[in-house]
Amino acid sequence: MNGVLTILRRELRGYFSTPLAYVFIVIFLVLSGWFTFNFGNFYNGGQASLAAFFNYHPWLYLFLVPALSMRLWAEERKTGTIELLLTLPLEIWESVTGKFLASWLFTGMALFFTFPIWITVNYLGNPDNGVIFAAYLGSFLMAGGFLAIGSFISATTNNQVIAFILTVVICFIFLLAGFQPILSPLVGWVPQAIIDSIASLSFLTHFSSISKGVIDLRDLVYFALLISTFLYANVLTLNIKKGS
Amino acid sequence: MTIMIDCQELSKQYGSLVAVNKLTFQVQPGEVLGFLGPNGAGKTTTMRIIAGFLPPTSGKATVCGFNIETEATQAKKMIGYLPEGAPSYPEMTARSFLEFIADSRNLKGSERLHRLDEVYELLHLKHVLDQKIDTLSKGYTRRVGLAQAILHDPKVLILDEPTDGLDPNQKYEVRKLINKMSENKIIIISTHLLEEVDAVCNRAIIISDGQILADDTPKNLEAKSKFHNAVSIKLSEPSQLNAVREAINSLPEIISTEVDEHSNQLIAFPDSGKIPLQAITELGATKGWEFSELHLESGRLDEVFRTITGGAAA
Numbered sequence: 011m012n013g014v015l016t017i018l019r020r021e022l023r024g025y026f027s028t029p030l031a032y033v034f035i036v037i038f039l040v041l042s043g044w045f046t047f048n049f050g051n052f053y054n055g056g057q058a059s060l061a062a063f064f065n066y067h068p069w070l071y072l073f074l075v076p077a078l079s080m081r082l083w084a085e086e087r088k089t090g091t092i093e094l095l096l097t098l099p100l101e102i103w104e105s106v107t108g109k110f111l112a113s114w115l116f117t118g119m120a121l122f123f124t125f126p127i128w129i130t131v132n133y134l135g136n137p138d139n140g141v142i143f144a145a146y147l148g149s150f151l152m153a154g155g156f157l158a159i160g161s162f163i164s165a166t167t168n169n170q171v172i173a174f175i176l177t178v179v180i181c182f183i184f185l186l187a188g189f190q191p192i193l194s195p196l197v198g199w200v201p202q203a204i205i206d207s208i209a210s211l212s213f214l215t216h217f218s219s220i221s222k223g224v225i226d227l228r229d230l231v232y233f234a235l236l237i238s239t240f241l242y243a244n245v246l247t248l249n250i251k252k253g254s
Numbered sequence: 255m256t257i258m259i260d261c262q263e264l265s266k267q268y269g270s271l272v273a274v275n276k277l278t279f280q281v282q283p284g285e286v287l288g289f290l291g292p293n294g295a296g297k298t299t300t301m302r303i304i305a306g307f308l309p310p311t312s313g314k315a316t317v318c319g320f321n322i323e324t325e326a327t328q329a330k331k332m333i334g335y336l337p338e339g340a341p342s343y344p345e346m347t348a349r350s351f352l353e354f355i356a357d358s359r360n361l362k363g364s365e366r367l368h369r370l371d372e373v374y375e376l377l378h379l380k381h382v383l384d385q386k387i388d389t390l391s392k393g394y395t396r397r398v399g400l401a402q403a404i405l406h407d408p409k410v411l412i413l414d415e416p417t418d419g420l421d422p423n424q425k426y427e428v429r430k431l432i433n434k435m436s437e438n439k440i441i442i443i444s445t446h447l448l449e450e451v452d453a454v455c456n457r458a459i460i461i462s463d464g465q466i467l468a469d470d471t472p473k474n475l476e477a478k479s480k481f482h483n484a485v486s487i488k489l490s491e492p493s494q495l496n497a498v499r500e501a502i503n504s505l506p507e508i509i510s511t512e513v514d515e516h517s518n519q520l521i522a523f524p525d526s527g528k529i530p531l532q533a534i535t536e537l538g539a540t541k542g543w544e545f546s547e548l549h550l551e552s553g554r555l556d557e558v559f560r561t562i563t564g565g566a567a568a
Contacts, residue, residue: 012360013358098330
């Protein structure tokens with residue numbers, strides 16, 4: 011456990027000792043505000059809610075999170091520091107978990123800095139703060155899902171651009187798994203049970219149910235399973251790639 | 255005495271390429287082992303296996319009794335490792351990088367402070383501690399890498415080309431440091447600088463194509479050189495060269511002579527086991543030759559290296 015914290019601290023420090031952290035947070039805040047006010051009908055909607063704000067989070071994450079996760083392992087490989095990291099007396103799972111948690115905490119921080127919009131909506135009307143809290147939680151969990159996928163993909167390559175593109179594509183598939191563009195090519199030749207289970211993997215379905223204020227255990231379990239599966243795959247990948 | 259590093263038939267294959275081929279050797283405390291070999295011989299791969307970065311394809315290795323595959327974490331605790339090129343996190347300062355290593359080595363409290371202070375001192379890092387590593391010169395980056403490797407005062411030190419890219423003064427400093435630490439440790443270094451073997455190692459293994467070709471002390475390796483006990487001569491009067499050469503050639507101690515066109519130096523190679531210096535000086539005195547240079551060669555490691563690794567014809 012000590013190892014997880016050591017890695018986590020180093021990673022977080024790493025974020026803030028380069029412009030990466032500041033650029034990421036500023037872009038995230040600017041874009042989330044811009045989407046909310048320009049496309050989300052925040053004012054004209056006439057409702058005191060943050061639905062207009064949260065609706066765009068999946069699409070923001072689709073491009074911003076892979077930009078964050080692409081370097082997690084690919085950079086260590088490229089610069090050779092992976093050799094240093096893997097010869098320290100730390101278990102691989104500790105490094106994987108530490109790196110993942112640091113990136114997750116960091117996105118949590120970016121999410122936290124959106125609080126002015128919460129103040130604004132409370133100033134303008136009387137929103138249901140329970141729903142808003144649930145939506146923040148859902149958004150945070152979804153970011154974790156994206157990051158776990160991204161971390162796994164980053165471990166498979168030493169090329170950050172490849173890691174970025176693959177992560178965007180796979181996250182896109184996960185986002186829309188429950189919808190026509192992904193499902194229609196499968197209809198007719200794949201058994202319905204499989205189609206249903208693919209549909210149930212959709213980020214969007216799980217996120218939108220949480221963001222409506224319904225914190226269903228199944229949605230929480232979904233994200234927990236998703237994250238742990240990809241982190242486990244991450245550990246396996248590092249172990250397998252070690253030998254080659 | 256316990257064996258600290260024990261490699262048994264260690265092999266590593268990448269597809270059809272055999273990088274390391276059934277290496278078997280042991281290293282005891284107090285030994286400073288130099289790995290020599292041409293580029294691509296398998297030096298780095300062997301070190302990576304012992305350090306626990308690469309799993310061997312077959313064979314096994316133990317460090318202080320811990321199997322590097324099944325008891326990896328315990329084995330890694332015993333080892334300080336400087337990977338090839340001394341990688342470190344460029345965005346960190348030297349201080350925060352070394353503190354990170356201290357944390358991952360689980361150093362705590364006063365021991366942590368003491369060890370950090372000691373490596374800052376040993377590697378003269380004090381005035382660059384708060385600089386980011388990517389702003390440091392190559393020499394300092396390498397020293398930060400060395401500091402990282404010795405931070406927990408490990409029983410086993412594995413250094414992959416520790417002086418690569420350092421200037422002569424820095425090389426001297428690092429070699430002094432290695433000598434200082436060698437007393438109760440195992441140190442394995444890889445290098446292609448043969449003078450380094452002379453300067454720090456008390457044992458040398460020459461590997462090529464993943465196999466051990468020679469395993470001996472640097473002195474004994476030098477003795478294998480045809481230059482061992484050879485006498486090199488330079489005359490004040492170069493025109494005498496041919497006459498001198500003929501006279502020396504006829505000495506019973508001498509098997510052959512060679513003239514270096516470039517420096518006009520005459521080298522007389524001894525018949526095996528003989529030391530011809532005395533005979534040559536006596537001959538010189540009776541004939542009245544004037545030598546501007548005369549010395550006994552101890553043997554040339556580079557020549558042994560080339561002969562053993564098959565580059566002699568080149």
